[in-house]
Amino acid sequence: MTLQATRPAAVLPARGVPRDELLRTVFERRADDAPWREGRIFSLVYHPGSPELEELLAAVSREYLAENALNPRRFPSLARMEREAADIVAGLLHGTPGAGGLTSGGTESIFLAVYVAREVARGRGIASPRIVTGRTAHPAFAKACHLLGVRQERVPVRADRRVDVEALAAAVDEDTILVVASAPNYPYGVVDDVPAVAAVARDAGILCHVDACLGGLLLPFWERIGEPVAPWDFRVEGVTSISADIHKYGYSFKGASALLWRDPAHYRAQWWVDDDVWGGGLYGSSTTAGTRPAPPIAGAWAALHGLGEEGYLRLARSVRDARDRLLAGLAGIADLAPTVAPDLSVLEIGSSELDLGAVADALEERRWWLDRQPGGLHLMLSPYHREVVDDLLAALRAAVDDVRAGRVSRGVPAAYAAVP
Ligand SMILES: Cc1ncc(COP(=O)(O)O)c(C=O)c1O
Structure with missing residues (x-):
């Protein structure tokens, strides 16, 4: 091209x-x-x-056109919205309050999940870390791996299009730091066997990310309306992080995903903190962007509360x-x-x-x-x-x-x- x-x-x-x-x-x-x-x-x-919801989101985002989520001390109302939105999603997924935040979307949540895994790998002296995913994992994992210098092994899925957990387990080696399950995957809409994938991670002492970018804000309600939902969230032991997009089935406008951790230490590892050597003072940032637009955060908070x-x-x-x-x-x-x-x-x-x-x-x-x-x-x-x-x-x-x-x-x- x-x-x-x-x-x-x-x-x-x-x-x-x-x-x-x-x-x-x-x-x-x-x-x-x-x-x-x-x-x-x-x-x-x-x-x-819902025209009412659209109107609400437009009104709330208008209030935050100029604000910048980079500095929570200047705009505490925005920082509070981010904390509350992340906590609400963590609550729906039986996660840990305070151990996660918002990102600009599923791709960034996945990027940061792979980034933290790479940092954990470095801490363990793994020089050439790799992750194992199903073939059906979203391309955001391949992109993250490419950008972060991490290798990705994509294993086959079974006839039902769920990841072949035996193949996944066999692909885990001493350099592997993360395994991935989708809830559901994009191409076929089926949820991987999360308990089996998480058990592989537990046995190997590594991280397990559930990509629920698509299903994270639908599955909790799907379960409550009586649809069959196999275990997939933080109730499954061994799941260490989940991405859930509020701009998908959370119905806010684009630019909002939640990346949630079971362990607050992993959330802290997501933060880039630079000291004041550069002359501009202490700099802390939880996402890839520096300046972060405020409307998606306010919109996510408003959608969750408005609905x-x-x-x-x-x-x-x-x-x-x-x-x-x-x-x-x-x-x-x-x-x-x-x-x-x-x-x-x-x-x-x-x-x-x-x-x-x-x-x-x-x-x-x-x-x-x-x-x-x-x-x-x-x-x-x-x-x-x-x-x-x-x-x-x-x-x-x-x-x-x-x-x-x-x-x-x-x-x-x-x-x-x-x-x-
Ligand atoms: C399963 C899954 N993961 C990740 C993503 C990436 O999300 P985004 O396009 O918001 O970056 C998508 C997008 O459709 C998805 O379906």
Whole structure:
């Protein structure tokens, strides 16, 4: 891929653009953006279908447009929001209050989990640390390992797409400092066998991170509405850290994940502290960024308080309803089926007969943007999808008919995120 060189370079306008004109430009340019409010996309937006919540988040973030979370002494209200948000998520996951904080998202939480593991490894004299994950672990682990000079061994998953724990155990050696389980993994939406992965870590005396970026704010409520949930959180002995994104099923806007530790000492190891040699005074920072935007912290705190337990339970029921109706409808479409039964609300639809790239093209003609991955079509259901699931099923049936009749041929390849 080459960087696009043909577009004219943008330049700073000589005079400020009047507000109305500027906003008109914004609205015009958004014409090609995916219409997420209509529930026609998946995974990039977690749509609760609540104008009241959106209004609340906008109001609270407006209050914190200028504040900086770098210095908690200057903005104690913000520091308190971060502590309270992290404690609330820790409480939901049966974790340790005070042993975690917020980051900008799942990728940063994972980066910091690998960073702390590397520091622990160094403390033990391991010069070339490595981590062991399933093949289905999110690419954020590979990225973190690359940036931190840590090796990653990716072991296979079983037919049910859960990590093969025997292979994982066999891959652990004296340089291994961390093993990983997903709750659930992104591609197939199934939760790894966390107790078995954590037992491997315990036996080896190493760390075990559960990547619950996706499920961390849904699984606690999934359990309370009576859905089967296998043990996955801090109730499982041997789990040492969990990442749980508030900007996913916590329904705050982007920029908020919780990284939680069982042991407060591991949280302390996450902090970079620089003395005053540089001339600017003591510098302490818990994340990769220095200056940290305040709105995502205020937004995360507001979403948790604005929805409360009752709100999250209601939204979990909506997600379940969308999932159940989607699965029931899919069962009536020949040649389409979930690759494996999803544990929550995330799934891959596969087919042994149909070209699913062509089905995705036919769906896009009908203004439905399903995510494409090598094994099929990926769906991440939000509460709002409950309102549109019947329309989606009708579009799927029509798209399959188009492909069977040879009216569409395959176009765009599978991609999770763009490259330049
Ligand atoms: C399982 C899992 N882990 C980590 C991430 C990374 O989160 P983010 O995109 O917020 O950095 C995702 C994103 O979808 C995910 O599904």
